Amino acid sequence: MNEHALVMFGAQSDDELKGEPLERLVAMEDARMVTSIIKATLAGTCKAPVQVTVRTMAGDTFPVRMTACDAGAAGIRLVLATLEQPRDTRSRLRASEGRYRQLFNQMPIALMRIDAFGTLSIFEKPRREGVRDLSTYLDAHPYEVERALDLVRIAEANDYAESLFGTGEPRSMLTSVRAYWEARPDTFRRMLCARYSGRRFIVEKTVVCGLSGQRVPVFLSQAFPPRSQPQGNSLLGMIDISAQIEAEAELQRMRARLADSTRASVTSELAASIAHEVSQPLSSIVVNGGTALRWLDKSPPDLERAISRLKSVIAHAERAIDVVNGLRDLSSGVSIEHVPLDLNDLVAGALTLVEDEAKAKGIELQAELSRPLPTVEGIHVQLTQVIVNILMNAIQAIDQGNVERRAVHVQTSPAMDGNVEVRIVDTGPGISEDRHSRIFDSFFTTKQSGIGMGLAICRSIVESHGGSIGVGRAISGGAQLTVRLPAIVVGENASPSQLK
DSSP states (O other), X not given: OOHXXXXXXXXXXXXXXXXXXXXXXXXXXGHHHHHHHHHHHHTTOOOOOEEEEEEOTTSOEEEEEEEEEEOGGGOEEEEEEESSOHHHHHHHHHHHHHHHHHHHHHOSSEEEEEOHHHHHHHHHHHHHTTOXXXXXXHHHOTHHHHHHHHHOBEEEEXXXXXXXXXXXXXXXXXXXXXXXXXXXXXXXXXXXXXXXXXXXXXXXXXXXXXXXXXXXXXXXXEEOOOTTOTTOOEEEEEEEOHHHHHHHHHHHHHHHHHHHHHHHHHHHXXXXXXXXXXXXXXXXXXXXXXXXXXXXXXXXXXHHHHHHHHHHXXXXXXXXXXXXXXXXXXXXXXXXXXXXXXXXXXXXXXXXXXXXXXXXXXXXXXXXXXXXXXXXEEOHHHHHHHHHHHHHHHHHHXXXXXXXXXXXXXXXXXXXXXXXXXXXEEOSOOOOGGGTTTTTSTTOOSSSSOOSOHHHHHHHHHHHTTOEEEEEEOTXXXXXXXXXXXXXXXXXXXXXXXXX
């Protein structure tokens, strides 16, 4: 195609038209007429010129007269002549340019056309020397980047770009690019290297400086002309991401505040856990210690009873130490080994720990321990803590409920699904159904002086052992709490998976 054809179809280079099907360039209703011209030429006859409508690359249509001739080895040459006067053609071109400029200026992103002259001046010497890697060349010649910052210029900028980076004066941005890359000259250098290597575009997130001193975070995209058009200008587009950056910063601040709040909540919950778990054995120590002193003050002293009470003091003190050590290990992330446990022995030990408290309040403790009972695996002190907490809750509920029958019944049994169950049933006033779903929440309590951590801790411990804990209403009208723990197989034939 010749230069006139490029102008007629509004193409910037040969590459834009090469390979385009004729049906893309000729109106559909005239396709058959063009086909007849080509067939006639192939047959060696010459057909008179016909009027057809052609379509530009931008989609505009206009009439032309078309004929064809045999070009020998080159194939068939189509010859087109415009029917408009030159002034009409200029008018059409001006209208097309006006539409482009209107679109360019109204785009809600910053658009800039970069003059190719400065870039090509920088590339001239390394290309002559056969340099393939411009980045390495610039490392050895850093002054070339400085020179490029002054030579590369903005040839055109749309209204949005002027509002972001300009001074407010018309065409204020049509200067060298040095001022814009003051904060990020590395981005400018990568843009140079991308064009030199023949890439079609470059995309990255960076910061661009405005002529009034402002710094704008942007998402940048620069498109380069094809290799067939080395003299072509490049188009640079930028999207202001200041709002996005601020939103991300606010999100980080919110996350930090949430983390602080979570740490405060965890600290509060841990402190409440320690207070709850240690208060029970300490109260028992005080009661048993006072009772032991009274037996020793008798004349003669009742040593046997005093010794019994002092043994109870030691047992509760050891339990308090175990609780504190367990909470300390839990908070520090120390992993405690799970070992096979006999749940019946564990329940019997827990009953012993609350026996004095139950007797003092006139409450009968009843145990129905199923034997043989499958083995469970866990941490002895933590599971003892669960049973003791539930037993103490039952004792306190009966004592505050003013009920006639005062008893707590504990039963262990294997379940059909491979779990082991511990059911603790009291004769207290029970727990209303509307509170069943909240009874295990932290800081939820039905007691006037409670802090609501006991059952929350119980659930946490049981679930960490792979089990579950539930609440219901007993036939007696009191509360029934059921702890379910997975059974394991212990023996010579046990597989590793069964011991975990």
